[in-house]
Amino acid sequence: MTAEPDSVSRRTFLRGTAVGTAAATGSAAAQEATTHTVDMTDGLVFDPDSIAIAPGDTVVWENVGTVGHSVTAYEDDIPDEAAYFASGGFDGESAARSGYPEGDIPGGESYEHTFEVEGTYEYFCIPHESAGMLGTVEVGTGGGTPAGDGGGRPVPQVPDSALSVVSAATMALLSVLGLVYVFLKYGGDYGLEE
Ligand SMILES: [Cu+2]
Secondary structure: OOOOOOHHHOOOOOOOOOOOOOOOOOOHHHOOOOEEEEEEOOOOOEEOOEEEEOOOOEEEEEEOOOOOEOOEEOHHHOOOOOOOOEOOOOOOHHHHHHHOOOOOEOOOOEEEEEOOOOEEEEEEOHHHOOOOOEEEEEEOOOOOOOOOOOOOOOOOOOOHHHHHHHHHHHHHHHHHHHHHHHHHHHHHHHOOOO
């Protein structure tokens, strides 16, 4: 299957997923399967909450805190051909929801899943869904983040200081133009010809 990841129209936020789409230098066949780690923390987040991987890669979710979490796919927000996945081994989202706390991943434990089908996968933590504990896995041949990633860094914002530099430059330019205008208009009145 060469399904184009038609991800971007999804309702969920897909921050930072546009990173690194440029390079794709063929030979995807030579790519080795990589394992990526996503932490689950007492801050009730998946860290990183968005990760780009290659088909065949495995994601390991590690509970690095003490609060229990689940990794539960949104059944309607994974590729059609993809197998459903959830900690606890449920074969559907409603089963996972009603089965919880079966599927709970306590502190110090982990859950892993290998992604074969390209596309976008949205998942959540059952007890902390309302707290916004959500995540995205983007599977594409464009390649994943490098091994040992910790990817998903926030897209850099233009800092306010940069903006004020720009407006200061603009003001300076306008001042110069104003002076030029004054010189052009009144320059002849300086009586230089005398
Ligand atoms: Cu959680």
